[in-house]
Amino acid sequence: MRVHVDPSKCQGHNRCYALAPELFDVDDLGNAFELNDGVVPAGLEDKARLALANCPEFAISIEE
Amino acid sequence: MSETVYGPVTDWATDFDHGSPAYAANQHKIWDDLKSSGCPIAHTDRYGGTWLPLTHEMVHEIAYDTDHFSSEGPVVGQLKPSEVPDRIGAPIGPVPPISSDPPFHAEARRLLLPAFAPKMIDPWREEVVAICNELIDNMGTADHIDAALQYSQHIPVMVIARMLGLPVEDGDKFRGWVNLVLSGIGEERTEARMAQFEEFNAYLAFHVNDHIENPRDDLISFLLNAEIFGEKLSLEHTVGTVILLLIAGIDTTWSGIGSSLWHLAGNSVDRRRLVENPDMIPAAVEEFLRAYAPVTMARVVKEDMEFHGVEMKKEDWVLLPFPAANRDDNQFADAHIVQIDREANRHAAFGLGIHRCLGSNLARLEMNVAIEVFLKRFPDFSLDSSEVVTWSTGQVRGPRALPFVINARA
Ligand code: HEM
Ligand code: SF4
Numbered sequence: 125m126r127v128h129v130d131p132s133k134c135q136g137h138n139r140c141y142a143l144a145p146e147l148f149d150v151d152d153l154g155n156a157f158e159l160n161d162g163v164v165p166a167g168l169e170d171k172a173r174l175a176l177a178n179c180p181e182f183a184i185s186i187e188e
Numbered sequence: 189m190s191e192t193v194y195g196p197v198t199d200w201a202t203d204f205d206h207g208s209p210a211y212a213a214n215q216h217k218i219w220d221d222l223k224s225s226g227c228p229i230a231h232t233d234r235y236g237g238t239w240l241p242l243t244h245e246m247v248h249e250i251a252y253d254t255d256h257f258s259s260e261g262p263v264v265g266q267l268k269p270s271e272v273p274d275r276i277g278a279p280i281g282p283v284p285p286i287s288s289d290p291p292f293h294a295e296a297r298r299l300l301l302p303a304f305a306p307k308m309i310d311p312w313r314e315e316v317v318a319i320c321n322e323l324i325d326n327m328g329t330a331d332h333i334d335a336a337l338q339y340s341q342h343i344p345v346m347v348i349a350r351m352l353g354l355p356v357e358d359g360d361k362f363r364g365w366v367n368l369v370l371s372g373i374g375e376e377r378t379e380a381r382m383a384q385f386e387e388f389n390a391y392l393a394f395h396v397n398d399h400i401e402n403p404r405d406d407l408i409s410f411l412l413n414a415e416i417f418g419e420k421l422s423l424e425h426t427v428g429t430v431i432l433l434l435i436a437g438i439d440t441t442w443s444g445i446g447s448s449l450w451h452l453a454g455n456s457v458d459r460r461r462l463v464e465n466p467d468m469i470p471a472a473v474e475e476f477l478r479a480y481a482p483v484t485m486a487r488v489v490k491e492d493m494e495f496h497g498v499e500m501k502k503e504d505w506v507l508l509p510f511p512a513a514n515r516d517d518n519q520f521a522d523a524h525i526v527q528i529d530r531e532a533n534r535h536a537a538f539g540l541g542i543h544r545c546l547g548s549n550l551a552r553l554e555m556n557v558a559i560e561v562f563l564k565r566f567p568d569f570s571l572d573s574s575e576v577v578t579w580s581t582g583q584v585r586g587p588r589a590l591p592f593v594i595n596a597r598a
Binding site: 137 | 298301302304305306307470474531532533534535536538540541542544548549552
């Protein structure tokens with residue numbers, strides 16, 4: 125599984141970073157980006173889905 | 189509480205008044221009734237013409253459509269932005285970046301973003317914990333307390349005063365000015381009110397000048413050093429942004445903390461769950477933000493246009509009721525039920541699109557800490573039925589009197 129933050133949609137609500145800091149980080153402006161090229165380590169798939177379901181801007185996508 | 193200058197509402201679909209006490213008291217029912225009667229967007233002639241869209245889809249669409257909807261007037265008033273004397277117009281507006289439109293908005297916002305990113309805000313946690321504990325210590329051993337007057341209203345003021353570098357003991361003044369700007373929208377423009385605005389401006393000019401002469405490590409000095417388009421900010425821009433940071437963070441967060449505590453006072457099952465499992469507090473805070481979202485914003489229509497079948501006129505106000513969007517069944521399962529362990533929660537309490545609340549990391553920190561500390565110190569409390577809970581009116585909604593009985597303390 126891979127996650128991706130669309131930087132043109134992300135407004136820095138930081139929900140993804142709060143819910144899944146293993147998968148997302150934020151830059152100095154508070155905008156999010158995916159860690160590890162977006163590759164989701166085994167066992168963290170639910171966290172990736174949780175982040176997607178909590179992003180108010182619909183900025184996160186998942187490739188299964 | 190009195191009606192606004194416009195008098196009582198006759199019909200919520202065609203004559204609503206979002207500044208009236210009746211709206212503050214019954215807004216959930218008003219939205220539900222409007223939607224079930226087939227009216228997803230209400231109108232009123234009050235305030236010179238105002239629209240109230242109620243679905244998540246419409247609120248999202250307007251928030252994103254900065255070509256047709258301007259942020260020049262984020263708070264509805266009796267005067268249209270163009271009617272306000274000496275007003276700084278679009279795309280800058282009087283209080284950047286909340287009153288700014290693209291392309292200026294992005295620049296005014298970018299210079300502030302680093303100061304409010306998680307890495308700058310997280311270190312404030314200990315200080316917020318100390319403030320909350322101190323407020324509870326000050327309550328002594330009383331069994332009857334007011335959680336709004338003695339607790340929630342003080343937390344954001346004490347935090348933002350310290351961040352900006354303003355005297356913490358001026359908290360009462362700040363709250364008075366916030367009330368002037370946000371709650372008094374339907375009141376008459378008396379000389380006394382205008383004099384209060386002048387006093388506010390003079391106070392800020394004094395403190396900004398003091399920071400010019402004696403720079404220190406705080407947000408006002410940070411703003412004085414900040415640059416936009418390669419130049420220092422103008423004095424108006426600096427003062428406008430200080431006003432915004434004071435106003436935007438105070439009664440919003442006070443409302444968020446107050447509504448959460450109000451919910452927990454009336455729902456002992458939820459309260460016990462959080463006392464026993466404090467690690468559930470962050471998810472519960474998100475649900476309180478969804479269900480009791482404190483903030484409704486406004487936009488100004490740029491040119492006559494059609495929107496979902498209605499004719500909007502140039503300079504009409506359009507409200508962005510994020511609280512109504514958060515209760516839309518098409519976006520949230522069982523939207524009318526408060527579920528503190530809700531998993532999928534894309535709520536819009538902090539707005540949508542380019543104006544996403546700049547202080548959201550700070551607001552979340554304050555709400556989480558305030559609830560954590562309150563539950564730790566008062567594991568059992570309930571509403572004091574001999575007194576009344578009162579709610580603010582206007583675009584920011586939250587409890588202003590919160591009489592509690594403390595049943596257990598730790
Ligand atoms: C629970 C508390 C809060 C809520 C619900 C809230 C809500 C909002 C909302 C809905 C907006 C969007 C405005 C729009 O679309 O026009 C906004 C913007 C803003 N908020 Fe907050 N806010 C809160 C706390 C704070 C705090 C603590 C601060 C900072 C000290 C703050 C500073 C701002 C600023 C500067 C903006 C303007 C951002 C821009 O226009 O780019 N807010 N807030
Ligand atoms: S939750 Fe969405 S908008 Fe917020 S930081 Fe993450 S990707 Fe960006």
